[in-house]
Every structure is written in C-alpha cells, then in structure tokens.
Ligand SMILES: Nc1ncnc2c1ncn2[C@@H]1O[C@H](COP(=O)(O)OP(=O)(O)OP(=O)(O)O)[C@@H](O)[C@H]1O
C-alpha cells in the first residue's frame with residue numbers, strides 16, 4: 001500500500017547539530033501514528049519538516065508521492081497542525097471567528113466557522129470573543145477547528161494536551177479521536193504521554209536523538225518492546241489514566 005505521508009531518509013541540521021538523522025517512516029491513509037521519544041529527540045522538528053516549515057538537509061518528505069516544498073501551494077491545505085500551546089498558537093488580537101476563518105482566507109475558500117465550532121464542541125456564540133476570554137480547553141478546540149477548516153487529509157498533533165489541565169486533557173483527546181474517525185483523517189500524533197498514545201494511535205514510532213529506534217503496532221511495541229530505549233520510556237511512563 002502506498003503511504004499517504006512518507007519520510008524518506010530525512011535529516012535536519014541546526015548548524016553542526018544533527019537533529020534528525022536519516023529518519024524513514026510511512027504513515028498509511030487513515031491510520032494514526034504516534035511519535036514518541038524524550039525531550040529533544042526531534043519530534044517537533046519532524047512535524048515541522050512535514051509542514052514544509054523546516055528546511056531538510058537530506059532526504060525527502062512526500063505527501064501522496066509529491067515532495068513537500070515550503071508551505072505554499074496546495075499542500076498547506078492538506079496538512080492541519082495542532083500545536084502544544086493554544087496560548088501561543090492563537091493570535092491574541094483576533095476574534096475566535098477570525099482565527100478559525102484564517103486558513104480559508106489564505107486559501108481563498110469559504111469556511112463555515114459556525115459548523116466548525118459545533119464540530120469541535122464550541123458554542124458558536126463564542127465567535128466574537130478573543131482567545132484570552134476562553135479557557136485552555138476551549139482555546140485548544142479553536143486550534144483544532146482551525147486545523148481542520150480546510151478539510152485536510154493529514155492532522156499533525158504536537159503534544160496537543162500537554163499544556164492543558166489534567167481534567168481537560170481527556171476531553172480534548174476524545175475530541176481528537178472522534179474527529180479522526182469522523183473525518184477519516186490520517187494522523188501523526190506526537191506525545192510524551194504513553195497512556196494517551198495507547199488510547200489514540202494504531203502504530204507507534206520511537207525516536208531517540210534524531211534516529212528512529214523502533215516502530216510497530218501499539219500493542220506489540222508496548223507489550224514486547226525490542227529496544228532498551230523503548231523499555232526505559234515505557235517503564236518511566238508516569239501514569240496510565242485511560
Ligand atoms: N531552531 C533551532 N536551532 C537549534 N537547535 C534546535 C532548534 N530547534 C530545535 N533544536 C534542537 O534540536 C533538537 C530536537 O528538537 P525538537 O524540538 O525537535 O525536539 P522534541 O522531540 O520536539 O522535544 P520536546 O519533547 O521537548 O518538544 C533539540 O536538541 C533542540 O535543542
């Protein structure tokens with residue numbers, strides 16, 4: 001089967017530092033692949049490479065067989081992104097409605113802000129509010145609405161619940177899980193939180209210092225990790241909430 005998103009020997013350098021070292025990874029249509037690894041292992045760098053935000057020094061990222069080059073063109077509409085921190089990722093000067101509408105403005109297509117708000121569990125009457133008037137969970141819902149506004153094929157989530165209160169994390173996780181199914185999205189789900197990963201993802205890939213050390217179906221990797229690094233990650237997992 002041809003992968004929807006394909007990282008082919010991707011390397012990224014920051015100056016002399018090699019942040020990603022020949023990472024090859026396929027994400028099949030409709031699956032949710034979790035990317036785990038300790039802080040600094042290169043997870044966000046990989047997400048940025050997929051979005052065309054990060055120049056890569058070797059290899060290629062392909063979406064439906066087409067190399068990703070920069071953020072312009074049709075590809076930007078095909079990949080939605082939800083970042084960790086909804087405080088930082090939403091422009092404080094814009095209303096909620098304007099924020100959700102923005103991808104449509106850039107792509108010159110009509111976006112149904114009201115329907116999107118309903119889809120992510122936000123009361124549409126909040127559209128004229130500003131981000132600081134919303135709770136952390138509501139803000140992350142705004143970020144999710146914006147990410148799916150153009151009906152992307154792929155949704156990348158980079159620690160989407162990490163900045164939220166514990167009580168809100170499960171709500172956002174459930175919302176994402178429902179959206180993946182309803183919108184038939186393909187997902188790259190980045191997280192430290194292995195309990196979350198187990199709940200939402202089909203497969204998991206383990207990154208260590210910019211290299212992929214192990215990947216496979218969730219259950220297999222969690223129950224029978226082949227690499228000592230994966231075993232350490234699993235044994236240091238602080239909690240299994242779900
Ligand atoms: N713009 C940059 N310039 C220089 N080094 C960077 C830059 N961005 C990231 N790095 C370095 O590259 C490595 C990978 O960073 P990255 O943000 O991808 O890690 P991460 O796995 O997302 O970590 P975290 O779990 O803390 O979010 C780190 O060592 C980081 O310090």
Ligand SMILES: [Mg+2]
Nearest residue numbers: 043044045158
């Ligand atoms: Mg990161």
